[in-house]
Amino acid sequence: MKLENLTEKHLIKVMGLYEKHCGLGRDFANTMFQYPETVLQDLKKxxxxxxxxxxxxxxxxxxxxxxxxxxxxxxxxxxxxDPRDRKGREYKTAEKAGEKFVESVTQYLNH
Incomplete structure (x- = not known):
């Protein structure tokens, strides 16, 4: 998808896919859901x-x-x-989930 075609609706869907595959952090994710217009303005700028x-x-x-x-x-x-924590199973799980997230988003944006 071209940047000029990206909308707030797309950003919210991307964050839904993020939540599905990677979960959400405590406070940080609220910005993406509450202020998608600001994120979109930054991306377009x-x-x-x-x-x-x-x-x-x-x-x-x-x-x-x-x-x-x-x-x-x-x-x-x-x-x-943290580099010291990159040998454990949790890190490997996070990386695999991140790959699945990116695949899902790529498929969604390029459909």
């Missing part, structure tokens, strides 16, 4: 955005919105684990 929304594994997990060279929206997930 700067072409990218990074939001610390937390996950069920770590409160510092992030979601990234970027645009590729053709102006398509690309969404990424960063579990943002």
């Amino acid at each position: 700067y072409g990218r955005g990074e939001y610390r929304v937390g996950s069920k594994w770590d409160m510092h997990s992030k979601i990234y919105f970027e645009t590729d060279f053709e102006g398509n929206v690309v969404v990424r997930f960063n579990s943002n684990f």
